[in-house]
Amino acid sequence: MCGIVGLFAKSPGIEEGLGVHLAAMLAQMSDRGPDSAGVAVYRDPVPEGMTKLTLYSPVRGEDWRAVASAIGGEVDSVRASHSVIVVPAGAVEAEQRVRAARADLRVMSAGHVIEIYKDVGLPEVFAEEFELGNLHATHALGHTRMATESRVTTEGSHPFSTGLDLCLVHNGSLSNHNTLRRMLRREGIEFQTENDTEVAAGYLAWRLREGATLEQALEGCLEDLDGFYTFAVGTADGFAVLRDPIACKPAVLAETDDWVAMASEYHAIAVLPGADDARMWEPEPGVVYVWDRAAVA
Amino acid sequence: MTTLLEAEVVDLAVTPLRELNQRLHDLAGTGEGPRRWRIVNPKGAHAVACGLDAELEVEIDGHVGYYCAGMNKLATVVVRGNASTGIAENMMSGKVVVEGSVSQSAAATAHGGLLVVHGDAAARCGISMKGVDIVIRGSVGHLSAFMAQTGCLVVCGDAGDALGDSIYEARLYVRGAVAGLGADCIEKEMRDEHVAQVRDLLAAAGIDDVDPAEFRRYGSARRLYNFTIDNAGAY
Numbered sequence: 001m002c003g004i005v006g007l008f009a010k011s012p013g014i015e016e017g018l019g020v021h022l023a024a025m026l027a028q029m030s031d032r033g034p035d036s037a038g039v040a041v042y043r044d045p046v047p048e049g050m051t052k053l054t055l056y057s058p059v060r061g062e063d064w065r066a067v068a069s070a071i072g073g074e075v076d077s078v079r080a081s082h083s084v085i086v087v088p089a090g091a092v093e094a095e096q097r098v099r100a101a102r103a104d105l106r107v108m109s110a111g112h113v114i115e116i117y118k119d120v121g122l123p124e125v126f127a128e129e130f131e132l133g134n135l136h137a138t139h140a141l142g143h144t145r146m147a148t149e150s151r152v153t154t155e156g157s158h159p160f161s162t163g164l165d166l167c168l169v170h171n172g173s174l175s176n177h178n179t180l181r182r183m184l185r186r187e188g189i190e191f192q193t194e195n196d197t198e199v200a201a202g203y204l205a206w207r208l209r210e211g212a213t214l215e216q217a218l219e220g221c222l223e224d225l226d227g228f229y230t231f232a233v234g235t236a237d238g239f240a241v242l243r244d245p246i247a248c249k250p251a252v253l254a255e256t257d258d259w260v261a262m263a264s265e266y267h268a269i270a271v272l273p274g275a276d277d278a279r280m281w282e283p284e285p286g287v288v289y290v291w292d293r294a295a296v297a
Numbered sequence: 298m299t300t301l302l303e304a305e306v307v308d309l310a311v312t313p314l315r316e317l318n319q320r321l322h323d324l325a326g327t328g329e330g331p332r333r334w335r336i337v338n339p340k341g342a343h344a345v346a347c348g349l350d351a352e353l354e355v356e357i358d359g360h361v362g363y364y365c366a367g368m369n370k371l372a373t374v375v376v377r378g379n380a381s382t383g384i385a386e387n388m389m390s391g392k393v394v395v396e397g398s399v400s401q402s403a404a405a406t407a408h409g410g411l412l413v414v415h416g417d418a419a420a421r422c423g424i425s426m427k428g429v430d431i432v433i434r435g436s437v438g439h440l441s442a443f444m445a446q447t448g449c450l451v452v453c454g455d456a457g458d459a460l461g462d463s464i465y466e467a468r469l470y471v472r473g474a475v476a477g478l479g480a481d482c483i484e485k486e487m488r489d490e491h492v493a494q495v496r497d498l499l500a501a502a503g504i505d506d507v508d509p510a511e512f513r514r515y516g517s518a519r520r521l522y523n524f525t526i527d528n529a530g531a532y
Contacts, residue, residue, distance in 0.1 A: 247438075252381075265363075266341035268341075270341045271340075280397075282419050285420065285438070
């Protein structure tokens, strides 16, 4: 069991308070996933030619200024064990600099807009420690984890990102992840953990690299992934939702003039303004749902 | 003449859910206390009005979470909103009405009573039903009436894939399209007695704009389980 939430702002008011709403939604999903929590927030795009990295250090009180200067970047912000550092270079180059300077740091996300924060512990505590409340953003995904396939660690928490500005959160479990991981490694996709969800994220990154659209890549999951899943995928422009054809794992979607939201259970949506009057429905099994700027504008 | 009873209002934004359910449970068998209840601000809470065992009328204003009105006996529960997984699961008697739509496993394993859904029901509606009657105004998802033993499922809209898979003696009536029948489920002749049964169930559900003659009947081919004609009366 795990909990998933997603929120896409359609009004400036919701963008401004997105962190507050996200934290409230996450807290509602504590009972589905008390082991660890994580969010991907899409905010403050950096200009072309620059890369925004979210880095995680297991060392308390990490000297992030020193890290930034070692990789030729600047600290944008520090939240608990994570820091967002902006590097005037492409993503591949920026990640290489991190590996060369500090191989002990983990790159949680890379791109122009994405920031990923995740850690073990109760979702409410996580939200407070990472000060989610002061985040303004266009959209975000969140996850609360009850671990099944791999250990409870910061690295094993969701969201997983294996592509630029791309992230995945997952409720369920995959059975063929070891076979798929071997295949994807041969294709040059890198993995940091033994986690099944990271394989699904890697699969999407591989399909997108090979020219598939996000919708095509997700439809490929229906063929190539064996297991139970409700996925929510974040991109620079929006998010997508897919449930496996058996549909054991829950999901509910809701929309108002101000926002689009998805969650494992309705009570995570009930905390949003205007939820009582939202249009609400359950996503069909095996059908890809996508929201992005173009679709909503 | 009885006067219209004042409803006991419980606000779940203030009152803990367990306190509400305990108060409702305490009415079982006593015949004392309020008979009409109105619950506001459910906000998707799980197990609202679960395990009732008295002739109560419970109205819930808003959306509810899992297992609302589960194990219901005698009571009438009306949800003015949507319901999540397992509405009226294992209901024994009484009536549960949902004005919106419901998620999967509605009335799962239910032995009796009537479930009415005015919207759609998702996957596994009536899974392992054991005597409950279910009337769905809209459509039902895949694997509905899976291993259904007895009772009736009436669907005014369409049915998803694998309808009635491994079915026993339940009766399935669908007005719209069926995406696919499950193992050992076949279409059967719609005789007068079946039209009459659908008419009665629609009437009990308060649906008067649907013609019972437009339904088709589905049931067991009796090739998958050990069906013995001598036991037919037991269903």
